Amino acid sequence: MRFDGRVVIVTGSASGIGQATAQRFAADGATVVCADLNEAGAKATAADIGGAGIGLDVSDPDAATDAVERVVREHGHLDVLANVAGILQFGHADELSAEEWNRVISVNLTGVFNMIRPALPNLVASGGNIVNVASTSGLHGQPYGAAYSASKGGVVMLTRALAVEYAKKGVRVNAVCPGGVDTPLVANMTMPDDVEGFLVARMELVRGHFAPPSDIASVLCFLASDDARNVTGACVPVDYGMTA
Numbered sequence: 001m002r003f004d005g006r007v008v009i010v011t012g013s014a015s016g017i018g019q020a021t022a023q024r025f026a027a028d029g030a031t032v033v034c035a036d037l038n039e040a041g042a043k044a045t046a047a048d049i050g051g052a053g054i055g056l057d058v059s060d061p062d063a064a065t066d067a068v069e070r071v072v073r074e075h076g077h078l079d080v081l082a083n084v085a086g087i088l089q090f091g092h093a094d095e096l097s098a099e100e101w102n103r104v105i106s107v108n109l110t111g112v113f114n115m116i117r118p119a120l121p122n123l124v125a126s127g128g129n130i131v132n133v134a135s136t137s138g139l140h141g142q143p144y145g146a147a148y149s150a151s152k153g154g155v156v157m158l159t160r161a162l163a164v165e166y167a168k169k170g171v172r173v174n175a176v177c178p179g180g181v182d183t184p185l186v187a188n189m190t191m192p193d194d195v196e197g198f199l200v201a202r203m204e205l206v207r208g209h210f211a212p213p214s215d216i217a218s219v220l221c222f223l224a225s226d227d228a229r230n231v232t233g234a235c236v237p238v239d240y241g242m243t244a
Contacts, residue, residue, distance in 0.1 A: 002225045003030035006128075007075045009068070010034055011058055011115060012085030014041025016183030017133060017220075020213035021082055023049055024221045033071050036085065058085050058111030059103075068118040079128040080224045081119045083112045086133065086151075092192055093146040101147045108151035112158065120171065129172040129232075131223045132159050133216075136179045136239045144192060152177075156235045163233030172232035174223040179239025182210040211238065 008025045012018030013034035019041075026032045026049035036042035039055025046053030052074075056067050072078050086108045089100060112132055123129065137145055138152030156175060163173040219238050222228055237243045 001029035002221075002227070003028045003080070005029070005031075006079035007031045007071065007077055008033065008080040008082060008224075009071055009078065009115070009119070010082045010084060011056065011111075012036055012083075012133075013045050013053075014038040016084075017178065017181060017213045017216045018082075018084035019045050020217035021084055021220050022046075022051065024214070024217040025080070025082075025224075026051060028221060028225075030080070031075060033075075035067055058083075058114055059106040061114045061117075064111070064114035065118040068115065068122070072122050077126045078119060078122040079126050081115060081123065081128070081130045082220060082224065083115055083130065083132045083155075084220075085111060088145075088148055090144040090148070090190065090192070092144065096147060104147035105151050105154075108148065109154040109158070112155055116158075116162065120166070123171045124166070124169045127170045129174070129224055130159075130162070131220050132173075132175040133220070134159065134175045134177045134235055136177050136237060136243050139177055139235070139237060139243050144195065159235055160233050167232060172223075172228070174228070174231060174233070175235040176216055176220050176223065177235050177237045177239065177243075178211070178216045179237070179242040180210040181216055182212055211240070 008030045010022040013022040014036035022032050022034050022045050032051035034042040034046040034053045035056040037057050043053030057063055132155050134155040135152040137149040138156045159173050159175040216238050
């Protein structure tokens with residue numbers, strides 16, 4: 001029960017890594033608030049774990065602030081923010097519209113900051129921490145995902161910058177960088193028809209199959225726990241050697 005008495009917000013918790021993360025936090029004793037653009041999915045996850053579910057578009061800064069303030073108002077404090085919400089898009093960079101670029105960045109990168117900004121004063125007060133979900137796409141070049149890679153690379157550097165800035169204030173900031181994970185997001189992924197095989201090979205997994213979301217959740221919850229009390233600024237690949 002590593003998180004007994006602690007309040008945790010998990011974004012993107014209607015499915016995939018976010019859902020598995022919410023389940024793991026709850027199993028370890030946390031009071032979990034599940035947040036997702038899919039409000040019904042967030043509430044379904046919350047019902048399964050005895051938590052609370054809210055609808056939330058993380059790309060909306062006012063909605064993100066309202067969500068954090070609501071959690072603190074209803075539960076008295078905030079101990080962990082897990083930024084899992086994200087979207088995935090692949091295609092040729094020269095065919096990527098401005099609207100598509102902005103949408104990916106607004107959810108995957110700006111959405112993370114939108115949640116962190118109002119959470120930080122509360123995490124300073126509680127001695128809490130943040131764990132972001134980045135990606136192996138943010139650690140090395142991957143083809144056909146310019147916006148996604150840029151957004152996740154931004155999450156990596158945002159994580160490191162905040163870890164340095166808030167270390168003396170007692171707030172740890174870390175990230176997990178998954179490789180291929182068996183989620184609805186990946187299952188619905190489409191690639192251009194004319195992809196080049198040697199480029200796609202950069203994205204292939206050493207072990208040849210996707211990880212279950214629970215494997216990523218385990219690492220994320222470790223980083224959020226007191227077991228990792230000396231860990232901050234870490235961006236941990238969970239990719240079975242993809243980026244080794």
